[in-house]
Amino acid sequence: MTSLDRKTRGRTAHGRLQALDVYLVHRERELLARDEGAWARAAFVDLGFGEHPWTTLDSAEAFRALNPRLPVVGVELEAARVESAQAHADALTDFRQGGFDLPLRPGESVRLLRAMNLLRGYRPEEVPGIHRQLGQALLDGGLLIEGSTDTPGAVLVAHLLRRVPEGLSREALLFHTDFSRGFAPVLFRDWMPRDFRRRVKPGEPIHAFFSDWTAAWQEARAAGHEAPPEAFRHSVLGLASRVEGVTTEPWLLDRGYLLWNPPGGIFQ
Ligand SMILES: C[S@@+](CC[C@H](N)C(=O)[O-])C[C@H]1O[C@@H](n2cnc3c(N)ncnc32)[C@H](O)[C@@H]1O
Numbered sequence: 001m002t003s004l005d006r007k008t009r010g011r012t013a014h015g016r017l018q019a020l021d022v023y024l025v026h027r028e029r030e031l032l033a034r035d036e037g038a039w040a041r042a043a044f045v046d047l048g049f050g051e052h053p054w055t056t057l058d059s060a061e062a063f064r065a066l067n068p069r070l071p072v073v074g075v076e077l078e079a080a081r082v083e084s085a086q087a088h089a090d091a092l093t094d095f096r097q098g099g100f101d102l103p104l105r106p107g108e109s110v111r112l113l114r115a116m117n118l119l120r121g122y123r124p125e126e127v128p129g130i131h132r133q134l135g136q137a138l139l140d141g142g143l144l145i146e147g148s149t150d151t152p153g154a155v156l157v158a159h160l161l162r163r164v165p166e167g168l169s170r171e172a173l174l175f176h177t178d179f180s181r182g183f184a185p186v187l188f189r190d191w192m193p194r195d196f197r198r199r200v201k202p203g204e205p206i207h208a209f210f211s212d213w214t215a216a217w218q219e220a221r222a223a224g225h226e227a228p229p230e231a232f233r234h235s236v237l238g239l240a241s242r243v244e245g246v247t248t249e250p251w252l253l254d255r256g257y258l259l260w261n262p263p264g265g266i267f268q
Contacts, residue, residue: 004130005077005099006121012050014058016153017116019176020145021062023257024112031111031143033066042111042139043071045102048118050076053085053095059114060093075102100130102137110137115146116158119194127195128268131161135168144168147193154180155191159266170268172245172261179256183228185213185235195268205267209260212242232256 024032032044044063046056056074064070074095076082085095096103102110113134119127134144140163147158160172175188189200189210196206216238217231225234233253240246245262252259260266 004122004126004133010051010076010078010081011151012052012055012117013152014054016149016151017055017114017156018058018062019153019156019178019256020114020116020158020174021059022255023174023176023252025062025066026251027259028112028143029066031141032063032070034111035067035069038109038139039111040069041071041107042109042142043073044112045073045075045110045114045137047075047100047102047113047115047134048077049074049081049085049095050117051081053081053088055116056085056095057088057093063112064092071108073104073108075099100133102134104137109139109142111139111142113138113142113144115144117148119146120148122194124195124198127193131159131168135161135163138163138168140165147174148191148197150181150191152180154178155187157188157191157193159193160261170266172259173266175258175260177232177256179228179232183217183232185210185217209243213239216242229254229256232258 049056053074056072060072072093074085075098077099079097082095082097089095138144142163144161145158149156154177156176158174160174162169162171177183177187181187200207200210213235217235219238220231220234225231236246236253236258237248240248245260247259
């Protein structure tokens with residue numbers, strides 16, 4: 001363990017991160033499939049897979065539809081969790097004990113690093129350092145995804161952080177809901193990534209974003225778009241007219257995804 005790593009509970013669930021898998025297969029095909037040079041041995045690393053490696057295995061299956069030779073490494077701080085995951089290891093799927101200082105082997109690199117539902121036990125001021133450390137493991141162009149979901153995975157918010165020559169770019173925030181809890185922008189507030197979790201309050205830029213989204217949602221409902229999927233779609237279209245960088249691709253809107261990549265990236 002390094003000075004940053006901390007033991008936490010291991011709760012997870014089958015399908016919890018499936019919406020994220022679906023998003024990545026749609027929007028990050030090249031990242032998942034490329035195999036030139038160092039990319040041939042560039043893994044998907046699932047950091048903090050939990051008591052059971054279900055989400056790692058779900059993603060391995062989804063991503064290998066694009067890249068059948070994709071190496072997958074599940075990493076956990078807790079030795080007992082790594083031990084019981086070994087039953088699912090194979091030639092391309094490995095489970096290793098480790099933390100933010102990833103246990104990579106010589107010649108291995110990382111294309112996609114996921115740290116979902118991991119940082120709740122950490123302090124918000126630790127997050128930038130953790131992001132920086134994790135970003136160092138990525139190939140240029142690689143992606144770090146860090147965020148939270150509710151237990152079944154019906155509500156998700158994640159940072160998309162891209163490795164660029166200058167370091168790690170805070171490229172976008174991704175929101176998703178499957179509408180099983182209805183829809184209002186406030187639904188996402190309790191599932192914000194660790195650094196924004198307690199910052200949805202007046203004076204903070206993330207609060208301004210939620211205020212704009214809520215105003216757009218109220219307008220959508222007033223115009224008769226009351227069913228959650230319709231209210232969501234129209235709220236995102238309204239938000240896009242107020243805030244720069246909101247993606248209005250129908251594929252995303254039809255499936256409950258809001259992707260926000262403002263020019264200059266997501267503020268700290
Ligand atoms: C709540 S579980 C999340 C499981 C899964 N990622 C999910 O989203 O369902 C968090 C897991 O992260 C592990 N963990 C916490 N800090 C870690 C670190 N620095 N490195 C590796 N694993 C860590 C904990 O041991 C725990 O099993």
